Amino acid sequence: MRENEAMSAETPPSSDVLDLPTDAEGPLGHLLRALRLERTGPNAFVGPTLPTIQQRVYGGQVLAQAIIAAADTVPAAGEGARSPHSVHGYFLRPGSLDHPVEFAVERLHDGRSFSTRRTHALQQDTPILSMISSYQVDQPGRDHGSVAPAAPAPESVPSALETFEQVDHPAAQFMVRTAPFEIRHVGGDLYLDAGEARTDQQLLWIRARSELPAGLSQVHHRALLAYACDQVMLEPVLRRHGISWRTRGLSLASLDHAMWWHRPVDVGQWLLFAQESPSAHGGRGLGTARVFAEDGTHVATLAQEGMVRVPEDAGA
Template identity: 30%
Template structure:
């Protein structure tokens, strides 16, 4: 398979068509992959491109919410119909539906904003340093299972220093991962609203959280933010991590075929390097509900007809985000991709684009598992540039079956 951006470019290259249901229509072809059905990122990215082509007044895509209704055939045409729901002075809204063989298989709402002056805040990863500044020993060591390198937020208390009642408890693998708040007061111990109000204003009843510092002991926001840069410490330089091709070169097993190995190695347009290691054949590293993935196109992204470069880059984020968003759930449940009997599928997807930014350099995709139960898992991720700017946030629920 090609190890170039051409696969992504083909996925978002749209041809105009006559609309049958809505205001505008485009067609695109799903790209090759070794699975029974097409990759969900093809649909999200193509729908984003269709929606962006329908907005002609300079507004920028800032959010998109999608449902996957049916699996899509591989190498087959999908028809994207766009409904122009609203065009206001500051915001525009579009509905996009994807059809294949006459049946709806995908539905999305996309919102666009003109942008206006206002306050600015972006969630940041504390302690991020440029990859070139990191020591070579800070990364995952290729081919060594059990080293368990874990990306940690700089400046936070180490797990071993926290009381067991503080933080989150990960459920046992197989029982369903759930992020739980430990140490919070039970509902039964809290007063009702009437009881709370009966005591009078100023009595100062305060629900308590065990293990958390008193606010008086914490620095003010001004002190925290003074001179801060968004940085992530402890993550390996992506150039020092093995590529998927290098990682898989001498490995075999599970349900991995030569076709799926080639796809993981270079058939996805983007180089992906995991911290801790990948979850292809086994779950490399610690079985924790979070991971980081450095992503970068194998070569510079090509122009896409009908899209500006900035719009193409937004579509690229929508395209690449689906590959690994459920991996933290698989990691904490100890379910590698090549496990016999594992079946996954995207169910719904939400994405918020906070700012435009080029995607031709390495981006850090920080991910975590939010919950897993009843055959479904919820993943959450954020894209950051190498200098720590927060570009986008992703949330996705997927079906996870392991027989």
């Protein structure tokens, strides 16, 4: 069994939508269960969906599953093994919790160093995500990376979970029970209010909420990072315009997403996101992030454009 197939299921999921996480598996185990795709053909897979408070599929889940599906069609062990180094995806439609997600992988290219795949995530034969990803053999080369900005230690920054635990609301309690990652915003989060500062800059720490299984492949670490980042990528847009997640009438949706993994990633350790929003216009906002390991190593770069609308923008 190839390394990145270690999480593939031997049997299909018992339900299209997984139940809420049990105390035994916890939120992270729950997410890893959703990444166990059933292989239905040489280039075809199907996976379950995670429950959400919005009653639609979380985009980061589909993105992570698509990365797992595509990676299962390239060598992942032995000579010629290659890991994902970049992903470019478009979120085409909201996903429904009423149906499983099917993944169709097209093998575009296999070279001596790189493999390229196109993956469509579908529900009822209709695409909800279209993604191109590239995989590379581990090779030597020139090396440099961005310098991590100064940031307080993650242990000194309040956790978003502490905010949710203090709020008597079903959505907050749902997050406490199901969130597989711990997020710590430097300078305060945006869940209840936007604060007074109007800046497109944001620093936050992210780490898996519990211990990861031993020997988890780099493919899965990178897919898990894709899952985690989707929920925070547009926050610099919100912060710049004084919008919080509780702003009445806020309409937010990911449109497209790009990731570049520069070096091995460990989502079981703290990762620093240095974020900004270069532009917002026409109901769209762009968020970018450089991701650093706690020792300052630049491990990934991300970009996402999304729809960001509030009622007072209508007709502007």
